[in-house]
Amino acid sequence: MSAQNALTTETSSLYEDLDKMNAQELLTSINQEDQKVAVAVQAAIPQIEKLITAAAEKMVKGGRLFYIGAGTSGRLGILDASEIPPTYGASPELVCGLIAGGDSAIRHAVEGAEDDLDQAWVDLKAQHITENDILIGIAASGRTPYVRGGLQTAKAHGVMTGSIACNANAQISGDADFPIEVEVGPEFVTGSTRMKAGTAQKLVLNMISTSLMIMLGKVKGNKMVNMQLSNQKLVKRGTRMILEEIPELDEGTALKLLTAHGSVKKAIDAYQNN
Structure with missing residues (x-):
């Protein structure tokens, strides 16, 4: 079995002849697969808890949270980070998302950007990351070079690291102090990790950032009392x-x-x- 086929996110869809399905069949089948995601995230809660507990200790003392990823994973990190200031009234610097290829990659794929082992640390240094901060690498496959290189170098510089992957025994899990693995299984469209894997990553990011903001005192009771009054x-x-x-x-x-x-x-x- 090849290394690629060993990844469950790359294995063949459980559904055949998608192009022959009608709209109802497509929607029902996609929804059936989506229902598996929350269960997979639930199984990872002990891993998520360890990361959040350690990250909260850093952030209470003034640490910042960084996300790095490529493609869908990078975009999801940027999305999560961008929603923190308006929702919780926090500084835009408190949570920062970086994507392989830079901001232009948010809308358009940048060829080869995710294969650069050294660029993530260059991007992180530009944000003045220090050992007081936290870095979370996001990669559905768990092997993206941009993410792996960033985690490895950050860890060598004393930065606390976490990871989010959607395969068991992911390579980035070995690069992180606090790995999270959410095994969602094969995608509805073979290899399209923007689907179940992307949904799982989004759910985990929601859990991480929301829990941290609550623990930092950004919520009173159940209300967003620090939200920006932008409309x-x-x-x-x-x-x-x-x-x-x-x-x-x-x-x-x-x-x-x-x-x-x-x-x-x-x-x-x-x-x-x-």
Whole structure:
């Protein structure tokens, strides 16, 4: 068996003659495969917990979180990182996603970029990564050179490392202090890891970043009290949050507090400490 065929993400689809299926058959079959993803992620929770616990200790002391990946994996890391500032009011530098080939690779594939073993560390040094930070490498196959090189060099420089792969015994697992392996099995379209593998990576990234932001105090109760008030929908949501926490206020007063202080948390703290 070749090395490529040894990867479950590269093995043949469980479904034959996709091009002969009608729309209902396609959708039902894809959905059946998607339902396997959450179960696979659940099995990896002990691995995810270890990474989050260690990462939280670093971030409480001022550490930052970096993601590196190529193709779909890189794009998912950038997506997760980009949603942290508006959702939790955090600095854009707190969580940073890097993709092989640079920002242009977000929309267009950059030929050969993922095969460069040294480029990830060049990209990370440009972001001034230090041993106080955390690096998570994302690769469905678990063997992407860009990711492996970044993890290996970061680890050699004392940076805490984690990894997310969708194959058992992935190569990047050996490169990381805290490996995560989510085995989703063959893709519906053979080798199309933007499907189940991508969904699994997205779910794990959601779990990592959300848990860390909560542990860093960015959530009060179950509410995004530090979210950026970037549109009217979020201003209205923020006003409702204040009214839920301080029911004696009227809507107009709550809105004035929110506008004056810029976030739900600051508005509530200012009122309660007045």
